[in-house]
Amino acid sequence: MRTTPSNKLSKKAIRAWRVSMSIFIFILVLALFFLWGYSLMSPESEFVSTWTLIAISVFLVIITGLIVFFVPEIRWRRWSYEVDKHEIDLQSGIFIVTRTLIPIKRVQHVDTRQGPILRSYDLADVTISTAATTHRIPALGEEVADQVRDQISTFARLAEEDV
Amino acid sequence: MFELQRQHPAAALANAFDIIRANFITIIILIFVGSGGSEANFTLSWIIGTFLFLLIWGVISWYRFEFSVEEGELRIERGVLVRKKIYLTSDRIQVIDITAGVIQRLFGLVAVEVKTAGSSSKQAKISALTREKAEKLKQLLRKEVNGATKQGEQDESVQQSRIYALGTKDLLVAASTSGRFGVALSVVGVLFSQVEQLISEEQMIRFAEAVMPRTTDASIIAMWIVAIIVVSWIFSFVSTIVKYYDFVVEVREDELLINRGLFERTQLTIPFNRIQAVQIKEELLRQPLGYASLVIESAGYGESEGNSTTLFPLLRKQQIYRFIEEVIPDYNTQITENSKVPAIALRRYLLRMVWVSLPVILLVWGTVPYGVYSWFLLIPALLLGYQQYKDAEIARGEDTLKLSYRLLSKTTAIVKKYRMQACQIQQNPFQKRLNVGHFSIHVASGNQGRNFTVRDIEIDKAMDYRMWLSNGHPVDQGSSVDENEVSSL
Numbered sequence: 207m208r209t210t211p212s213n214k215l216s217k218k219a220i221r222a223w224r225v226s227m228s229i230f231i232f233i234l235v236l237a238l239f240f241l242w243g244y245s246l247m248s249p250e251s252e253f254v255s256t257w258t259l260i261a262i263s264v265f266l267v268i269i270t271g272l273i274v275f276f277v278p279e280i281r282w283r284r285w286s287y288e289v290d291k292h293e294i295d296l297q298s299g300i301f302i303v304t305r306t307l308i309p310i311k312r313v314q315h316v317d318t319r320q321g322p323i324l325r326s327y328d329l330a331d332v333t334i335s336t337a338a339t340t341h342r343i344p345a346l347g348e349e350v351a352d353q354v355r356d357q358i359s360t361f362a363r364l365a366e367e368d369v
Numbered sequence: 370m371f372e373l374q375r376q377h378p379a380a381a382l383a384n385a386f387d388i389i390r391a392n393f394i395t396i397i398i399l400i401f402v403g404s405g406g407s408e409a410n411f412t413l414s415w416i417i418g419t420f421l422f423l424l425i426w427g428v429i430s431w432y433r434f435e436f437s438v439e440e441g442e443l444r445i446e447r448g449v450l451v452r453k454k455i456y457l458t459s460d461r462i463q464v465i466d467i468t469a470g471v472i473q474r475l476f477g478l479v480a481v482e483v484k485t486a487g488s489s490s491k492q493a494k495i496s497a498l499t500r501e502k503a504e505k506l507k508q509l510l511r512k513e514v515n516g517a518t519k520q521g522e523q524d525e526s527v528q529q530s531r532i533y534a535l536g537t538k539d540l541l542v543a544a545s546t547s548g549r550f551g552v553a554l555s556v557v558g559v560l561f562s563q564v565e566q567l568i569s570e571e572q573m574i575r576f577a578e579a580v581m582p583r584t585t586d587a588s589i590i591a592m593w594i595v596a597i598i599v600v601s602w603i604f605s606f607v608s609t610i611v612k613y614y615d616f617v618v619e620v621r622e623d624e625l626l627i628n629r630g631l632f633e634r635t636q637l638t639i640p641f642n643r644i645q646a647v648q649i650k651e652e653l654l655r656q657p658l659g660y661a662s663l664v665i666e667s668a669g670y671g672e673s674e675g676n677s678t679t680l681f682p683l684l685r686k687q688q689i690y691r692f693i694e695e696v697i698p699d700y701n702t703q704i705t706e707n708s709k710v711p712a713i714a715l716r717r718y719l720l721r722m723v724w725v726s727l728p729v730i731l732l733v734w735g736t737v738p739y740g741v742y743s744w745f746l747l748i749p750a751l752l753l754g755y756q757q758y759k760d761a762e763i764a765r766g767e768d769t770l771k772l773s774y775r776l777l778s779k780t781t782a783i784v785k786k787y788r789m790q791a792c793q794i795q796q797n798p799f800q801k802r803l804n805v806g807h808f809s810i811h812v813a814s815g816n817q818g819r820n821f822t823v824r825d826i827e828i829d830k831a832m833d834y835r836m837w838l839s840n841g842h843p844v845d846q847g848s849s850v851d852e853n854e855v856s857s858l
Contacts, residue, residue, distance in 0.1 A: 299795075307793070307838065308790070338791065338818020339818055
């Protein structure tokens, strides 16, 4: 979609996303193991057939390949953002590309958030709220995140005007 | 002027009824399910017990509810178990509603609801008050808003405010073509499915045979469908009349006053500068008759499902823009440019309707006798898709954006450039091939805000509109130095 916003996320975002996706997958795998164990221990039970289990397992392997190895990469490549005096411009999406424009004077508050995974990679999310919507710039380097947050809030304060 | 005081004791009753009304459907279902057996006495005592409990609760919460106005601030202390203090400064108050429900009318009282940015309106509701006190309260709280208080008041009395009322004929038309029809349909459908528990199927068939000598399965199904439609139509007819009876809009200097309702008189005050967007809704049943309704979005938070208010329930299509011109002139701007959806996107509109209707068709086909006929649903679905394609449009005027789109009924949203909260363009790979994308605008309304979307507009045009929207700051052009500073992030 024509020109894209100029700033990219931190390269480390890909690794952080991979970790969080892996944890999610790990939980699914645990559940699957439980099912396998159950069906192997009591072969006469009709709860799930072996074929269904095999199908689920194959499916899980494919999903894992996709969301652990490809999706974070694509997501990172797609994501870009730009903040200036008048507006915030975001581009995101894996399959569906979304371009978002937020006039700076509409910003109600902005904050940074950091979960345990992001923290271990020194990353943080920036969350921008307007009166109608909430937007997130994910996985920025800690310092950049702080800078962006302060920048936005300074601009928002300058552009005085209420709802 | 307003010392710390309690509400009128009738608030206890009003509170109890509020709870009942909020959980009405749950209660009905409980009664339906509960009264299955022969123990009618048990059900009755259960109902009375619940009611008594609610009443006692109401009395306690009335006792614990105190309010006052000090230093231009509405202060409310409330809460039975957890004590809450709510302070609302008058310059933050967005809307003050005065309503009179059945209970309030019995005692000649009113309820006052104060909506602000940030606090939930339900919490700042004073549910029983004499009208004089309510008016005084309103005056007191509005006073601080307009700096020139006394002058404003005098002007108001001198300047005659314009009034628009809904005529009886229009009310009847509005009721018979109400958009609530669909909602009523689903409720009645559920109720009808309960009827089977009360009357056995055999009785029904015997009744049907008595009425119509040659009955087949098909005609019984047809009869059911007709019955459900008729009953839900009556429902929607009555509920619309109850809601919009004696509908009056009063245009004041800086606010709109809407009065409506048969049993429950509702009075809404909407300051002009709180209006976020205007919608012209051409409902499916009204459009062929040349009618539409006007809805405005206002920025009161704390209400989960957005804050739409019907500005006028029924207008002839030719009258709409004149009405807007007279009542909210800001929203009647000359359209200078408009763009339709490109012809190439038509197939996306048609296909979308096929995807939407296919599950329904397959489900009906698989489960209901004579379900094969459900394939005929495709025809209206495709027609609707075509109409959606025809109706989708973005237009702009000086500082106004007008988005038209249709799901079932056609909506035309008029949004001011400076009211936009965010603008979004979406494109999936299929759309990329056709160079189209969805264009949506978010405005503030309630907690969630509201968004208006035009689908499959040409991507270049969408980007143009976006550019145009972001240029909403003609004042400081020469500040390019600051921008360089920013881009060094």
